[in-house]
Amino acid sequence: MPTTRRNFLTVSGAAAALALSGSLPEIKTAAAGWTGRVDRRDPFTLGVASGDPLPDAVVIWTRLAPDPLAPFGGMDRRPVEVQWQVAEDERFHRIVRSGTARTGPEASHSVHVDVRGLRPWRQYWYRFRVNGQLSPVGRTKTAPAYDAVVPELSLAFASCQAWWEGWYTAYADMAKRDHDVVFFLGDYIYEFGIDRGIRPHSNEPYITQQTVTLDEYRQRYAAYKMDPDLQDAHARAPWIVTLDDHEVVDNWADEAHPSAPPAQFRVRRANAFRAYWEHMPLRLAQLPKGPDMQLYRRIRYGRLAEFNVLDTRQYRSDQAYGDGTKAPGPETKDPARTITGDAQEKWLLDGWAASQTRWNVLAHQTAIARLDTKDGPEVLVPMDTWDGYEASRNRILGGAVQRKVRNLVSIAGDLHRSVASDLKLDFDDPASATVGAEFVGTSITSGIDGQDLDPGGATLLRENAHMKFGNFQRGYVSCSVTPQRWISDYRVVDKVSVQGGTVSTRAKLLVEDGRPGIAEVQK
Amino acid sequence: MRIPRQTVVAAGTIVAAALLGSSSMPAATSSPSSDVAVSVAPEQLSVVGLPCFPSTLNLTMTNTGSQDRYADLTLEPTGPLQLSRTLFSSWLPAVDPDQPVSAPVEVRVPRDTKPGAYKIDVEVDRNRLTVPVTVEPLPSKGPGDNLALGEQATASSTHGNFTLCGAVDGDKDPEHWDTLTGWNDGTRAVFPDTYDVALSAPATVNRVELYTLDSVKYPARLNGLRDWDVQAKVGGAWQTVAQVRGNTLGHVTTTFDPVQAEAVRILCLDGNDHTYSRIVELEVYGT
Numbered sequence: 001m002p003t004t005r006r007n008f009l010t011v012s013g014a015a016a017a018l019a020l021s022g023s024l025p026e027i028k029t030a031a032a033g034w035t036g037r038v039d040r041r042d043p044f045t046l047g048v049a050s051g052d053p054l055p056d057a058v059v060i061w062t063r064l065a066p067d068p069l070a071p072f073g074g075m076d077r078r079p080v081e082v083q084w085q086v087a088e089d090e091r092f093h094r095i096v097r098s099g100t101a102r103t104g105p106e107a108s109h110s111v112h113v114d115v116r117g118l119r120p121w122r123q124y125w126y127r128f129r130v131n132g133q134l135s136p137v138g139r140t141k142t143a144p145a146y147d148a149v150v151p152e153l154s155l156a157f158a159s160c161q162a163w164w165e166g167w168y169t170a171y172a173d174m175a176k177r178d179h180d181v182v183f184f185l186g187d188y189i190y191e192f193g194i195d196r197g198i199r200p201h202s203n204e205p206y207i208t209q210q211t212v213t214l215d216e217y218r219q220r221y222a223a224y225k226m227d228p229d230l231q232d233a234h235a236r237a238p239w240i241v242t243l244d245d246h247e248v249v250d251n252w253a254d255e256a257h258p259s260a261p262p263a264q265f266r267v268r269r270a271n272a273f274r275a276y277w278e279h280m281p282l283r284l285a286q287l288p289k290g291p292d293m294q295l296y297r298r299i300r301y302g303r304l305a306e307f308n309v310l311d312t313r314q315y316r317s318d319q320a321y322g323d324g325t326k327a328p329g330p331e332t333k334d335p336a337r338t339i340t341g342d343a344q345e346k347w348l349l350d351g352w353a354a355s356q357t358r359w360n361v362l363a364h365q366t367a368i369a370r371l372d373t374k375d376g377p378e379v380l381v382p383m384d385t386w387d388g389y390e391a392s393r394n395r396i397l398g399g400a401v402q403r404k405v406r407n408l409v410s411i412a413g414d415l416h417r418s419v420a421s422d423l424k425l426d427f428d429d430p431a432s433a434t435v436g437a438e439f440v441g442t443s444i445t446s447g448i449d450g451q452d453l454d455p456g457g458a459t460l461l462r463e464n465a466h467m468k469f470g471n472f473q474r475g476y477v478s479c480s481v482t483p484q485r486w487i488s489d490y491r492v493v494d495k496v497s498v499q500g501g502t503v504s505t506r507a508k509l510l511v512e513d514g515r516p517g518i519a520e521v522q523k
Numbered sequence: 524m525r526i527p528r529q530t531v532v533a534a535g536t537i538v539a540a541a542l543l544g545s546s547s548m549p550a551a552t553s554s555p556s557s558d559v560a561v562s563v564a565p566e567q568l569s570v571v572g573l574p575c576f577p578s579t580l581n582l583t584m585t586n587t588g589s590q591d592r593y594a595d596l597t598l599e600p601t602g603p604l605q606l607s608r609t610l611f612s613s614w615l616p617a618v619d620p621d622q623p624v625s626a627p628v629e630v631r632v633p634r635d636t637k638p639g640a641y642k643i644d645v646e647v648d649r650n651r652l653t654v655p656v657t658v659e660p661l662p663s664k665g666p667g668d669n670l671a672l673g674e675q676a677t678a679s680s681t682h683g684n685f686t687l688c689g690a691v692d693g694d695k696d697p698e699h700w701d702t703l704t705g706w707n708d709g710t711r712a713v714f715p716d717t718y719d720v721a722l723s724a725p726a727t728v729n730r731v732e733l734y735t736l737d738s739v740k741y742p743a744r745l746n747g748l749r750d751w752d753v754q755a756k757v758g759g760a761w762q763t764v765a766q767v768r769g770n771t772l773g774h775v776t777t778t779f780d781p782v783q784a785e786a787v788r789i790l791c792l793d794g795n796d797h798t799y800s801r802i803v804e805l806e807v808y809g810t
Contacts, residue, residue: 071597071610106593195680195709205607210683213626214593214612267624270614274593290591290614 041066041074043109043130046222047231050140050238051281052299053181055120058140058238060084061281062128064109068222069206071215072105079104082111083129086118090125090137108218110278120145121302138235141180144302151482153301156237157183157363158476159244159413160443161224162190164197164207166496168229170444170476173491173503175232177478182237183307185413186244186365187446188280189220191272198448198497212268217275225279234281241280242295242309244365244414248272251384255291256318266291296344298351305481306357308348310364312386315341319383325373326383332390339389340396349399358483358513359407360400366414368393369421369438372463373456379463385414397423397435407513408436409486411477416443417450417457418477418490420469420509422517430465434517439488439509441477445496450474452506468518471506485519486511557648558588559615561596562623567655568643570604571662572636573673575688575720577607577629580654584647585623586615598628599644604656605631606643632658634723664723669693669732671720671787671807679717680709682799691720695804697738697773705736705803708791716791716800719756720807722784728755729781731765732806733789737773744771748800750792753777755784763790771795773803781810 043064050060067074088094101111121144128135156179193210211217255262273288295311316339320331366385374380381387419440426432450472457470475492488509495501510520562583570578596611607629643654681687690706708716737743753765764779791800
């Protein structure tokens with residue numbers, strides 16, 4: 001951390017105050033008059049979203065952007081009041097909460113309302129109004145009561161949505177299915193500039209140039225969020241999000257990235273975090289303070305499941321051996337190195353010690369299971385996944401066993417391939433105990449169409465006995481969780497390089513209560 | 524022929540607050556004080572109306588106050604000036620020593636812009652500074668002049684670390700390769716690649732000077748372009764006018780029968796390391 005010569009407290013007063021007033025529930029009547037300017041342009045071009053459900057609350061989100069790719073989204077720089085409503089029915093006959101939120105250019109005219117006083121495990125519909133114009137209607141669902149017995153939870157998880165590499169057909173499929181909650185596990189945007197792409201407009205400057213400054217990150221989110229399938233998926237269910245590397249820059253680690261010295265990189269990270277928060281349905285507790293953001297958090301679904309949402313970017317040690325794919329060695333095994341950071345590790349282990357839920361889920365960025373990518377006796381593993389942080393992995397998986405964590409399941413992304421594995425206490429010893437199951441979901445689009453089993457995937461299956469399933473197409477994972485079993489349904493798209501691809505189930509994998517690891521693979 | 528890329532003025536710092544009392548900016552005296560210092564480099568800019576010849580202004584904001592903050596810098600050009608951005612927003616930490624935060628803006632003008640004086644207003648927290656911009660006359664494109672200089676390039680792809688216009692920017696020194704002065708395609712080990720330059724008007728051409736990467740660190744025999752065709756676009760169709768094979772030199776002159784061309788293309792077939800096509804500068808001449 002750099003020394004500060006001045007009264008270093010938080011973000012600027014103006015920005016914090018604005019975000020505060022935009023985020024606190026203001027339970028006023030919807031009749032509070034709108035007296036603004038007349039603007040006939042649709043301000044809701046980026047859709048609506050909800051997120052981080054609690055038994056009595058959910059965050060609802062939108063951003064006013066009549067000209068989404070223009071500076072300030074085409075808004076002028078005056079503050080705006082936005083009305084919101086939450087109802088028990090789709091037609092808003094039974095409105096249970098409503099109010100007015102204030103926003104402005106400091107927050108990209110985003111609105112984050114933490115709607116409180118809701119009933120547990122209930123569907124709600126929400127919408128916004130500004131200048132007489134109504135937003136699309138979103139559907140959301142609160143979490144069950146803290147000690148509720150939950151017969152079934154349906155969830156989806158997704159990651160890695162490189163916009164220029166294909167169409168979001170997977171999201172159209174996700175929106176059609178009835179999920180109680182959706183997890184997004186990182187790489188919502190890509191920061192680097194690209195050269196050409198699948199979609200029209202792939203060669204526009206707002207896609208071809210890398211993002212460094214705050215206005216550039218904001219514009220990149222706008223470009224991605226204009227997609228109608230992505231908007232549908234947000235509007236159908238609450239999302240619980242975390243970020244990975246490309247929301248900032250490829251393979252960053254804490255304050256380290258080769259593109260810039262730490263002091264300069266912190267500015268980029270602050271800009272990236274600010275734009276991230278503005279565009280995600282997150283609470284004020286997650287509002288970044290400059291380059292720092294409290295993103296790891298715990299969300300419980302009654303007695304059925306507890307989700308530990310991790311942040312394995314912000315506190316990690318720099319990648320071992322200069323990153324890349326390398327043989328494990330003293331550096332990857334160094335106990336001083338960490339992928340979670342000490343505070344998050346303690347928070348996770350303490351949380352597990354107190355957990356009373358049937359399923360205990362890690363919702364996070366990248367694979368915990370070993371990924372030997374080299375045929376034959378030699379072992380080459382990615383330095384950016386948990387393979388590059390073996391001591392950290394041993395502390396987490398060993399810690400789970402010590403605390404008798406029931407039904408450990410890891411869901412992750414990052415790899416651009418589907419990989420399902422048993423989590424082993426010691427990946428050097430195939431006979432060691434299986435302590436949990438890991439489902440890595442493939443990318444929504446990153447990598448374009450792919451194929452069922454590529455040579456790299458075949459090698460992974462040969463070299464990693466703990467790996468039970470692999471696929472190299474695009475898609476997402478839809479899960480059904482009951483007290484007795486967890487089923488992961490790997491939904492894959494035949495082609496993302498064309499519109500209207502076909503989505504189908506490639507495999508269903510089963511985990512049984514009380515039996516660590518993957519019990520069955522149905523192909 | 525050489526044209527000034529930009530009037531080189533020392534990259535000095537103008538602190539917005541320091542200008543506030545200036546009698547030349549009366550409006551500024553009523554502005555609130557700001558804890559963001561703004562500087563631009565160069566302090567004045569020259570622009571020429573060639574499509575692939577942007578001038579770059581570097582913008583810097585520095586937090587001189589006591590609290591971290593976010594700031595928005597807006598740019599308002601006059602007349603025909605076209606900016607690659609009109610907004611630069613960033614978090615600005617209040618740290619010791621000061622942490623300047625910079626971003627570039629490219630400035631272009633249409634070919635038919637009348638030479639003269641224009642300006643860009645730069646504003647943060649309602650404090651404004653003005654950057655004078657001079658639009659220079661177009662360079663001569665007569666016999667003996669490089670017809671490709673600054674003209675619109677298109678490529679099959681461009682690597683993210685390079686700029687499309689780098690091979691028509693008038694800088695043919697391969698030692699400047701790292702400073703975005705060349706073109707490098709974006710598809711590793713995939714050939715062919717194409718690099719085209721559209722001439723401002725159809726012209727009779729008979730000679731191409733191609734400078735490929737040939738620096739002390741990256742000699743042409745290891746990293747330069749090896750095999751290529753020179754093509755001319757005539758009546759909307761590409762025709763090959765010359766071929767170069769097995770090249771190991773940094774600078775290759777190719778002459779061919781005069782042809783009335785709308786555009787010139789380098790069809791890159793292979794490099795000496797078989798990875799990328801690299802052109803430091805492409806020049807086209809007529810009779």
